[in-house]
Amino acid sequence: MKAKPFREPQSRSSEPAELIEKILQEKFEPQYLHVIDDSSKHAGHNLEAQKGGTHFTIEIVSKVFEGKSLLERHRMIYTALEGPLANGVHALAIKAKVN
Numbered sequence: 001m002k003a004k005p006f007r008e009p010q011s012r013s014s015e016p017a018e019l020i021e022k023i024l025q026e027k028f029e030p031q032y033l034h035v036i037d038d039s040s041k042h043a044g045h046n047l048e049a050q051k052g053g054t055h056f057t058i059e060i061v062s063k064v065f066e067g068k069s070l071l072e073r074h075r076m077i078y079t080a081l082e083g084p085l086a087n088g089v090h091a092l093a094i095k096a097k098v099n
Helices: 015-028 047-051 070-080 082-086
Strands: 032-037 055-061 091-097
Touching: 015 032, 015 055, 015 070, 015 082, 070 082, 070 091
Parallel strands: 055 091
Antiparallel strands: 032 055
8 A cells, every 4th residue: 555645634523533633643743644434334333433533544654664464563552542532532443654
């Protein structure tokens, strides 16, 4: 996958998404970053998801991941997002690439 240029975060009603984007931008200086709030897809089986901000897909391309296994990349992201994960984020789907 060819890296797409970094996009400035779009305005969203999802505060957790904005916080996740800010943290990932600061920690990984990505060439590409897209945080998608998937909470509405889970509202049927998770009452908290009805409010939004609980389930996310993260697509990130960063040189920081160079030489790291997929598991190491995921651990790096989970470590960076410990705060949001402890405060209501229920699930992450992660696509972390070097380029």
